[in-house]
Amino acid sequence: MLVILQFNRKTDSIQLVEFETAANKLVVKNPRKLILLCDSTIQVYKKSDNKKGIMTCMLKKLTAYNELNDYKSFADYSVETEKYAKNNNDKLGILNLLYIKAAMCKKLRLYAQGYRYLDEAIALSKEIPENDQLLSIKMSLFSMKSFFMGDEDKPVNEILNLRLAVIKEFEKIKDKSIITHPGTCYSNAAQSYIYKKDYDSAAYYFSKSEKISLEKNDYRSLWYAYMGFIDLHNLDGEYKKSLPFCDKLKELLTDAKITSNNKNLADYHKRCAAAYKGLKDFDQFVFHNDQYNTYKKRVLNKNEKLLVSSLKYNENKIIEKDKGWTRNLRIYYLILLCLAVLALAVILFFKLKLKKESDTKNLKEKKIEELEEQLNDAFAEVIELAKSNDSNFLTRFIEVYPSFYQKLIKNHPDLTAGEIRLCAFIYLNFTTKEIAYYEHLSLRSVENKKYRLRKKTGLEGQTDLHKWLMELED
Template sequence: MRNIYINIFFLIAFSNSIFGQEHEEKHIDYSQQRKKVRVLVNQGEMEQALMLSIDIIEKAKKHNEDDAVALGYIQISGILCTIGKHLESLQYLDLADQIISEEKLVTAKIKIYENYGRNYSALKLNDKSIKFLNKGLRLYETKKTTSSELLATLYINKASAFLNTKHKIDSSLFYLHKSLKIKESSFKYAVISNYYLKTNRNIDSARYYLNKSKMFMQGKKVSAYHKSILLQAQGNFYKSIKEYQKAIDYYEECLNISIRMKKYIEVKLVYKLLSETYELLNQESRAHEYLLKYTTFNDSVNIIYKKNVDVVISGFLKSQEQNHKEKEKQFSYLLGGGILLFITITGFVIYYYRKKRLGLIKDKENVIKQKNLERDKLKQKLNVAFDEVISLAKENDASFLIRFQEVYPKVCAKLLEVNPKLVNTELSLCAMIWLNFSSKNIAQYTHVQPKTVQTKKYRLRKKLDLPEGTNLYVWIKNL
């Protein structure tokens, strides 16, 4: 027993000798630092927000502030989710989830569940999203020590997940109203208005909530992002009542804000909406212009984040791995004492870490299996999307080309590389050829004579500059 007390005293003395010199640096206001990160995110400065979050984590690790480390991981996860890097976001949530317990930091744990829900909803894994959001709601109801605003956020995310789930659209409206009861905002009224427009429901209800959103915004300080959502909802409303020029004006104002804030997901969506609206105005050149921007935008966004965000994240993960190895080395020296008790403890720790490492390997294998299952689900969804595209083509639906581009983005992109002057009607013809429709089928579905289709094909071959004898179907399919 006497030896045990000696060893405890040795550990305390060793710890004080190492960390005593850093005592003066421990007074760091992490909450204030995290507020600065949120300001940067609202300004669209994602790379700077990530760098500051990483700095917070490293300082917190230096002082063994596990809670601050976990909250930093959650903040990084939220940023990555916002810019569409969902797999990386889930990795940081896993790191935070290992540190935070429901008993210790209730709010942080609920935020973890909320962010899991956001990511899985964005990945169209809506059932899994709802499962995590329900866990957050149950924890909130059990503890009831967190802010009602967080509860409202859980409801909004659950509404979003239900909106993407067939046969449960009414549930989406139910949770939107639950969120609105907790706290009114122009943003929420705009989202509800968009709900009615998206589901082709009562146009009077859409107008009512749109007016509520505009009234609520008057005299209040509203973020630029929330203003852009209201502008987008106004554009959607005027598009639905066929006042297309007004819709375009609101879309363009929304686009300017989204570009300024670097909200790339919204930028891409508004390009699509503008293309559809100009198509309805029969302004082929402008519709083609925005379709081209929509088509090429994904690549440009990927380049931006590959050069910036990916470099930041990969570099940080490498440094974390290196720090972990150095800490293990220091810890092994500490446990490498001379007395038998320390040797016994060292052996136990080594055994523990080996067992843990084997567990991590097993966990990684399970993650790989899960990813394979999810990949198979995505393949099934792609088959469903193919059937949807075929159906739109047969119905001569105006949204056929847009949906084809969403499912098979590379086809139109490569065609436009060959000839950027291809118009939407020609791209639609190419899409039908890629889907292997015969001239007779194309004539039937587009309500023209087969001879007209042959003429269109002849003109298309000339615009694509295809050599005589080249099979048009084979050439397009091999793009």
């Protein structure tokens, strides 16, 4: 999270703000073009001796190298950037550099080195007078450290304390416009509260995230807030409450306010599938689950390539460091080979797991179809027995709907066989006229039977008996 630096010279201030706006758009969409933009902007700032502007461009260029997975260029240019910052005693620039290095370490899973960068930056921040720029960088450092700890399954209370510290720093900032995604700090804290099963606190922080994200048109933070609400409602078993937030996620994707990349689409379909599964809407569940598996595979393939890049990067560092030491080099190659085998084993495991999940899903779908077919046949049989006034009607009805029958007699054990038979007709949605016809009774007689049934079960006179019986089964 790089802050927008302000200068005394008005023209340079405007140029740097414009540069930051363009750089933020290019860093993901076209990082190679961002590198060219940084180089050309640095030349402009050199003419006016704008050291802070040059430092900002250098940091953005490093971010572009990180996005391109060009770790050799990243390592070389970070040395040049650090030297420039130290020569100009730019402590804020050094803080930002340490943060970017830590972000690179997280990407490569080099957690020990990443922790060292973060701890060094946090210690350095104590030497700098407090201002909005410093508070913004401290937010980034605490947030990054919490993600490191999350990846390593550290205690949730330690992670939560860091995320609450991020919020504390944010609330001290006077000019909050320098924070690109202010709502994220609240969403991150809310996620920690979910892990603690403190759902009230989680809902509070998700609501704060949603509010500030809508105010600032911060769609990325809004995306995380909506996903958090879905997770919260699904965990609480309130699946219907998840659906409006699913629609809001879809709207963000449709309106291109959030990038429709594989990870975002996988996150969207995963949460929709969980909600519809809880609602037992199997058609929607199967659709979203299939979509989730499709995008999840693409994410795994991307992670696989990133892992290969990580191994290559580590291999190059080892070769450079231990050049001429043949014995040690062989040992390191053996370690890399073991890591590669382990990586392939992990990939194979996930592929087999996905296949098993797919087979299980197909088996469940087949069983559901068979059960639905059996239920449809049994329903048709019961209807025919009712219409023919067959003496076996009630017996067969109890066999087909045992759960309903058990709940009915449990709640109302004093019902007679005739009253239970009447309940069966009503449950099957026969009208008063149809019951009278098939039971060879008058309409008046059927109405009297319904009246006595309401009175016996303690129902009000206007109560819909069919709806009451359906709710009784639920």
